[in-house]
Amino acid sequence: MVGGVKLAGVHWGALVQHVKSDKYENLDGNSYMLSAALPFDQYQVKVQYLYDRAGLGKVTSNVADKKSVTDTSSYLLSLGLDYMPSKATTIGVIASYLNGDVTDKNGYRDYDDNQFTVYLKQLF
Numbered sequence: 001m002v003g004g005v006k007l008a009g010v011h012w013g014a015l016v017q018h019v020k021s022d023k024y025e026n027l028d029g030n031s032y033m034l035s036a037a038l039p040f041d042q043y044q045v046k047v048q049y050l051y052d053r054a055g056l057g058k059v060t061s062n063v064a065d066k067k068s069v070t071d072t073s074s075y076l077l078s079l080g081l082d083y084m085p086s087k088a089t090t091i092g093v094i095a096s097y098l099n100g101d102v103t104d105k106n107g108y109r110d111y112d113d114n115q116f117t118v119y120l121k122q123l124f
Contacts (some may be wrong), residue, residue: 001014001015001016001017002014002015002036002089003015003042005111007055008029008052008057009038009039009040009046009099010027010037011034011036011037011038011039012034012035012036013034013035014032014033014034014035014100015031015032015033016030016031016033017030017031018030018031019031019054019056021054021056021066022064023066024067024069025063025114026067026068026070027054027055027056027066027072028083029052029053029054029055029070029072030053030054030084031050031051031053031054032050032051032052032119033049033050034049035047035049036048041073042083042085043081043082043084043116044081044082044084045075045079045080045081046078046080046082046094047078047079047080048076048077048078048080048095049075049076049077049078050070050076050077050116051073051074051075052073052074052075052100053066053073054072055069055072055091055102057074059074059098059100059111059113060072060100062103062104063109063111064102064104064106064109065104065105066104067105068104068106069104070073070103071099071101071102071103072095072100072102072103073100073101074098074099074100074101075099075100076096076097076098076099077096077097078094078095078096079094079095079096079098080092080093080094080123082095084098085122088118088122088123088124089120089121089122089123090120090121091119091120091121092118092119092120092121093116093117093118093119094115094117094119095114095116095117096106096114096117097112097114098111098112098113098114098115099111100111100112102118
């Protein structure tokens with residue numbers, strides 16, 4: 001289920017999904033994503049939160065044996081700022097933090113990661 005609305009000048013978005021692996025019977029769960037964007041002048045502040053209980057992502061593949069996963073959860077929080085000096089140009093930054101845990105045949109493991117991105121978008 002996906003939805004979006006603009007309330008009091010803020011753009012809100014939400015996604016809720018239930019996923020089940022075709023390959024691994026032990027992997028299924030719900031994912032939730034909420035996002036908001038607040039435009040002002042030539043700027044836009046963005047925030048996004050993601051929570052996942054399915055364990056079907058790339059990170060789970062990197063830290064666990066998917067065949068033996070018995071429990072997994074993770075969340076991601078991102079904060080961004082866009083600057084639009086013209087209609088065709090956007091300069092932005094995004095800072096993200098990922099935190100999660102997984103239990104498989106090798107035991108319990110938690111993980112976290114930070115990412116900082118600077119980007120330029122030019123429409124031709």
